[in-house]
Structure formats: structure tokens, C-alpha cells
Amino acid sequence: MARPGRPPQDPARHLERAHRILDAAAELILRWGYDKTTVEDVARAAGVAKGTIYLHWKTRDALFTALLRRDRVRLVEEVRAAEPATLPELIGELTAALLRRPLTRAAVVGDSEVLGKLTRQKLERGTSESDAAFGRYLDELARLGAVRADLTADERTALVTALVYGFLIPQSMLPQDRRLPDKRVAELVADATARALGTGAPPGQDVTRATRAHLDEIEETAAHRLARSLGQETR
Amino acid sequence: MARPGRPPQDPARHLERAHRILDAAAELILRWGYDKTTVEDVARAAGVAKGTIYLHWKTRDALFTALLRRDRVRLVEEVRAAEPATLPELIGELTAALLRRPLTRAAVVGDSEVLGKLTRQKLERGTSESDAAFGRYLDELARLGAVRADLTADERTALVTALVYGFLIPQSMLPQDRRLPDKRVAELVADATARALGTGAPPGQDVTRATRAHLDEIEETAAHRLARSLGQETR
DNA sequence: AAATGACCAAATATGATTATCTGGTCAAAT
DNA sequence: ATTTGACCAGATAATCATATTTGGTCATTT
Numbered sequence: 001m002a003r004p005g006r007p008p009q010d011p012a013r014h015l016e017r018a019h020r021i022l023d024a025a026a027e028l029i030l031r032w033g034y035d036k037t038t039v040e041d042v043a044r045a046a047g048v049a050k051g052t053i054y055l056h057w058k059t060r061d062a063l064f065t066a067l068l069r070r071d072r073v074r075l076v077e078e079v080r081a082a083e084p085a086t087l088p089e090l091i092g093e094l095t096a097a098l099l100r101r102p103l104t105r106a107a108v109v110g111d112s113e114v115l116g117k118l119t120r121q122k123l124e125r126g127t128s129e130s131d132a133a134f135g136r137y138l139d140e141l142a143r144l145g146a147v148r149a150d151l152t153a154d155e156r157t158a159l160v161t162a163l164v165y166g167f168l169i170p171q172s173m174l175p176q177d178r179r180l181p182d183k184r185v186a187e188l189v190a191d192a193t194a195r196a197l198g199t200g201a202p203p204g205q206d207v208t209r210a211t212r213a214h215l216d217e218i219e220e221t222a223a224h225r226l227a228r229s230l231g232q233e234t235r
Numbered sequence: 236m237a238r239p240g241r242p243p244q245d246p247a248r249h250l251e252r253a254h255r256i257l258d259a260a261a262e263l264i265l266r267w268g269y270d271k272t273t274v275e276d277v278a279r280a281a282g283v284a285k286g287t288i289y290l291h292w293k294t295r296d297a298l299f300t301a302l303l304r305r306d307r308v309r310l311v312e313e314v315r316a317a318e319p320a321t322l323p324e325l326i327g328e329l330t331a332a333l334l335r336r337p338l339t340r341a342a343v344v345g346d347s348e349v350l351g352k353l354t355r356q357k358l359e360r361g362t363s364e365s366d367a368a369f370g371r372y373l374d375e376l377a378r379l380g381a382v383r384a385d386l387t388a389d390e391r392t393a394l395v396t397a398l399v400y401g402f403l404i405p406q407s408m409l410p411q412d413r414r415l416p417d418k419r420v421a422e423l424v425a426d427a428t429a430r431a432l433g434t435g436a437p438p439g440q441d442v443t444r445a446t447r448a449h450l451d452e453i454e455e456t457a458a459h460r461l462a463r464s465l466g467q468e469t470r
Numbered sequence: 471a472a473a474t475g476a477c478c479a480a481a482t483a484t485g486a487t488t489a490t491c492t493g494g495t496c497a498a499a500t
Numbered sequence: 501a502t503t504t505g506a507c508c509a510g511a512t513a514a515t516c517a518t519a520t521t522t523g524g525t526c527a528t529t530t
Contacts, residue, residue, distance in 0.1 A: 038492060049504045051495080060493060155423060158402065158415055162427070166401020167393065180393055188390060192397070196427040273522060284474045286525080295523060 018056050018230050021046040022067050030102055034064065035116030056230070064118070066229035071103045073222045080215050085208040087141055087160075087197060090215070092190025095164055099182040108165070109172045130221070131157065137214040146207045147197045156197065163192050253291050253465050256281040257302050265337055269299065270351030291465070299353070301464035306338045308457045315450050320443040322376055322395075322432060325450070327425025330399055334417040343400075344407045365456070366392065372449040381442045382432045391432065398427050 024045035028037040039060050043050040057063040078097045084090040098105050106114035138156045141147040147156065167189050171179050180188070259280035263272040274295050278285040292298040313332045319325040333340050341349035373391045376382040382391065402424050406414050415423070 039494085040492070050493090051504055052502090054494065055503080058494090154413075154415060155419070158406070158420075159423060159427060161405050162401030162424075163397060164401070165405050166397030166399075169404060170396050170400050171393070178389075180389060184390070185393075188394060189397075192394060192427075192431040195430045274524080275522070285523090286474055287472090289524065290473075293524090 015230065017046075017048065017052075018066075019070075021048065021053060021056065021063070022070055025063060025067050026071075026103060029064075029067070029114065033114055033116050034118055039063075062229065066226070068103060068107060069222065069226040069229045071101055073219070073226045075101050075104055076215065076219045076222050080219060084215075085211055086194075086203045087138075087147060087207075087211070088190045088194035090211055091160060091164065091193045092186050095167070095189040096183065096186035098164075098168065099185065105168070109168055111172070130218070133214070133217055133221070134160075137210065140210045140214075141207065144204070144206050144210065145199055145201050146203055148199055151197075159196055160193065163189050163196065250465065252281075252283065252287075253301075254305075256283065256288060256291065256298070257305055260298060260302050261306075261338060264299075264302070265349065268349055268351050269353055274298075297464065301461070303338060303342060304457065304461040304464045306336055308454070308461045310336050310339055311450065311454045311457050315454060319450075320446055321429075321438045322373075322382060322442075322446070323425045323429035325446055326395060326399065326428045327421050330402070330424045331418065331421035333399075333403065334420065340403070344403055346407070365453070368449070368452055368456070369395075372445065375445045375449075376442065379439070379441050379445065380434055380436050381438055383434055386432075394431055395428060398424050398431065 021042060025037070025042045028041055028045060032041075039053055040050055042063070043053050046053075053063065057066060075094075075097045078100070079090070079093045082089075082093040084093045098108060102114070105111075110119050112119040135153050135157050138147060138160070139153055142149045142151075142156070151159070167185050171185060256277060260272070260277045263276055263280060267276075274288055275285055277298070278288055281288075288298065292301060310329075310332045313335070314325070314328045317324075317328040319328045333343060337349070340346075345354050347354040370388050370392050373382060373395070374388055377384045377386075377391070386394070402420050406420060
């Protein structure tokens with residue numbers, strides 16, 4: 001039932017296949033968890049041979065990293081598509097998007113059911129860089145008078161983090177039926193962000209611009225990383 | 236080196252010994268973690284025989300429960316001593332007290348380093364009842380115009396929970412040197428609570444009274460539970 | 471009556487052995 | 501050139517036997 005050989009070396013086909021593999025991986029991981037999902041499984045589900053997967057990624061881990069990065073790119077795209085103009089809108093959309101994306105959501109919430117042994121790792125790192133960018137964005141907003149200037153950069157970041165994580169994590173530990181609707185959670189986070197960090201000043205054009213710029217930067221970074229993850233490079 | 240026998244059956248002495256055992260347990264658990272702390276260890280450190288511990292508690296678990304309950308009572312006492320008059324003050328003091336008490340803190344943050352196999356358990360339950368009381372308190376405040384009335388009870392609770400957990404958990408995952416000072420964290424939580432839930436209305440006498448009443452209720456419950464934990468009853 | 475600590479059963483750890491699985495490679499097929 | 505899948509070594513799991521630990525009891529002592 002084999003048909004080794006070489007259908008055209010079309011780079012577009014190559015990329016399309018990478019995505020197909022990632023699709024398969026996503027489904028399997030969400031269903032069985034990272035630990036229980038083997039490369040063989042993924043290959044079978046994607047309709048390719050195991051070796052083919054290693055044509056795309058050096059290691060199993062690299063495949064998973066690519067998967068998360070793709071999810072992240074899509075998340076950012078969703079947020080962008082909503083065209084948030086202010087910090088609260090941005091955070092609200094971010095939260096909503098997070099709640100919609102099981103993989104990234106699991107990574108954020110630290111769901112060991114899904115992530116298996118990777119639970120801890122994926123959380124810690126990756127943060128520092130993006131955090132810095134977010135910190136700069138908040139600084140800019142403070143300069144523009146859109147967020148409180150009486151907090152240090154660390155404090156502003158901690159505050160936003162607290163709101164997002166503070167809603168996501170406890171909610172995820174609640175039994176299904178006691179959780180607030182996802183949409184409502186996003187609204188509450190947005191609202192709380194406005195109240196806890198905002199100044200009440202009407203947001204000007206410059207805030208919109210800064211927000212857009214920040215999203216550009218985030219997407220740029222995310223897209224770049226994904227590209228690296230899809231172009232054989234590992235680590 | 237033994238001296239079995241029966242120094243007076245003074246109930247005060249009995250209680251004092253219970254506390255001595257708990258002191259020993261607390262120290263050992265904080266140093267070695269729950270899993271690695273044996274009943275024998277505790278007995279030795281407390282200067283009693285192992286059997287004596289079982290004169291106080293039916294199981295090792297009951298001892299640990301008592302320990303947490305005592306810590307909770309002390310926490311509540313500390314909060315009370317600060318005489319918070321408003322919700323933000325209450326939450327701020329609660330956070331500060333939480334940060335000062337390694338055991339309860341570990342329980343809240345879910346520190347498996349300390350709690351060992353109990354990490355999960357202790358979190359989930361025990362909540363429902365106290366949660367209900369807190370919910371009623373928030374309701375009362377809403378009625379008094381001290382907190383926003385445009386939120387459901389669940390939402391108000393979720394919001395406060397988010398603030399406290401949202402600060403404690405991410406901070407606990409940060410490397411020591413990047414954490415904000417405990418005191419500052421408490422201030423930020425208090426401030427955020429005021430902004431996110433407050434109405435801006437000046438707090439009246441009735442708010443103070445409601446807050447005090449709530450603390451009374453909490454302490455009452457906590458003290459009652461501790462008493463049960465120290466008076467042989469197990470479960 | 472009150473406290474002890476030797477004692478026991480059950481749990482847990484250790485180790486040795488074997489079996490199974492799975493990440494990753496690469497010669498072969500086209 | 502490209503894809504495959506048999507193949508391999510190392511990791512992981514399963515099994516079984518043995519040793520150690522430890523939660524909990526209770527006859528004994530004061």
C-alpha cells in the first residue's frame with residue numbers, strides 16, 4: 001500500500017503538508033494529551049510516514065513548539081481582527097481569544113492533562129521577551145496618559161497579568177457548571193483592566209496607534225517564530 | 236530515658252501540648268514538605284511519643300488539617316487586628332496576612348513542594364462554604380452602595396478571587412528576585428479591589444459594621460473548626 | 471487515667487529482570 | 501529529489517521479589 005517517490009517539490013505543498021501535520025497533532029494532543037500522543041500517531045493521522053515528520057522538524061518537541069507557535073499566531077490574528085483601540089479592549093480580546101484556543105489556553109493555565117510533562121517548562125520562558133515588549137507598550141500608554149503613571153513598569157505588568165491569570169486559572173479549576181460564560185469572563189477582565197489601570201481620560205488617536213503598533217510587533221514576532229518553526233530550524 | 240505515667244490530666248496542659256505538636260509539625264513540614272514529614276519526626280520534635288499524637292488526632296491527615304486550621308485562625312486574627320473597615324482594606328490585609336503565612340500561602344498557591352500529595356485536595360473543597368459567606372458579605376456591600384451593583388454575586392466573587400489569586404500565583408512562579416515586595420503586592424491588590432469593585436462612594440459606618448460582622452463570622456467559623464480539630468473529632 | 475514505644479500490617483521504596491514502546495535514522499524505493 | 505517504513509538504541513513501562521518505612525494500635529508502665 002506504499003507509494004514512495006517524489007510528487008513535485010513544490011514549496012507550497014511542503015508548507016501545506018506541515019500544516020496538515022500540525023492539524024493532526026493538535027487534534028490528537030487535545031484528545032489524548034501530549035504524553036500519550038506519539039509521532040507515529042501524528043503521522044498516521046496526517047497521512048504521511050513518520051520519517052516525513054522529521055523532514056519538517058528535528059524533534060518531537062520542535063513539532064509541538066511549532067504547534068503552539070501557530071496557535072499563538074492565530075490568536076494574535078484574531079485579536080488584531082477585532083481591532084482593539086485601547087488597553088482594556090486589547091486585554092478583553094486577548095482573554096476572549098485565549099478562551100477560544102484550547103492549546104494556548106492549556107499552556108497558559110498550565111493544564112497538565114493536556115501538556116503532560118511540558119506543563120511547567122512552557123510557562124516560564126518565552127515570557128521574558130514578550131513581556132518586555134508589553135512593558136514598553138504600557139509605558140507608552142502611561143506617557144500618553146491612557147494608563148496610570150503612578151505605578152512602576154513592573155507593577156503595571158503584574159496588574160494586567162493578575163487580571164488575566166486571575167480569571168483564567170481559578171475559573172479553570174471550577175467545576176464546569178459553576179464557571180462564568182467565556183464571553184462574560186472576557187468582558188470582566190476588560191472592564192477590570194479599565195478600572196484598575198485606566199485614567200478615565202478619553203483615549204486619543206495616539207492610543208489607538210500605539211495599540212495597533214504593539215499588535216504589529218507581537219504579530220511580527222509571533223509570525224517570525226512560527227516561520228522559523230516551519231522552516232526546519234529547531235530549538 | 237522514658238517516663239511514662241500520667242502528669243495531671245489538666246485540660247489546659249493537654250491543649251498546650253496539642254499546640255506544641257502543631258508547632259513541631261509546622262516547622263518540619265515547612266522545612267521538609269508534607270510527604271517527607273513522618274509522625275515519628277513530629278513526635279520527636281515535639282518531645283512526645285508517637286502514640287501521644289494519636290491521643291490528639293485520629294490520623295496523620297487530621298493533624299495536618301488541624302495545622303492548617305490553626306494557621307487560618309491566626310490569619311483571620313491578624314486581619315481582624317488590622318481593623319479593616321472597607322472591602323479593599325479587608326482584601327489588602329488578607330493578602331498581606333496570606334503572604335506572611337507560609338502554610339496557608341502554600342495551600343492557596345498550590346505549592347506541591349510543601350504540600351506534597353495534598354496539593355490538589357486542599358484547594359478545591361472548604362471553599363464552597365466560606366465562599367458563600369463571602370458572597371453574602373459582598374451582597375450586603377452592594378446593597379449599601381459600597382460595591383458595584385451591576386455585577387452578579389458570582390461575578391463579584393470571581394473578580395475578587397481573580398485579584399488575590401492573580402497576584403499570588405504568578406508572583407510565586409517568578410524567580411525570587413523579580414517578585415514585587417510582599418507589602419507592595421498587598422497594596423496593589425487592595426487598590427485594584429477598590430478600583431475594580433468600588434463605587435467611589437465614601438464608606439459609611441454601616442460598611443465598617445458589615446465588614447466587622449463578616450470578619451466575626453469568618454473567625455467564628457474558623458475558630459469552631461479549629462476547636463473541632465483540637466478536640467479529637469476527626470473526619 | 472495518661473503516656474509510652476515496641477509492634478504490626480500496609481504502604482512505599484529498591485532493585486533486578488524483562489517486555490514494550492517510541493523518538494529518531496537511513497538505506498531503499500521511485 | 502522525495503518519501504517511505506523497517507530498524508535500532510534508549511527510554512519507559514510492566515513484573516516480581518525484597519527491603520524499608522511508617523501510619524496507626526495497644527499491652528504495659530507509672
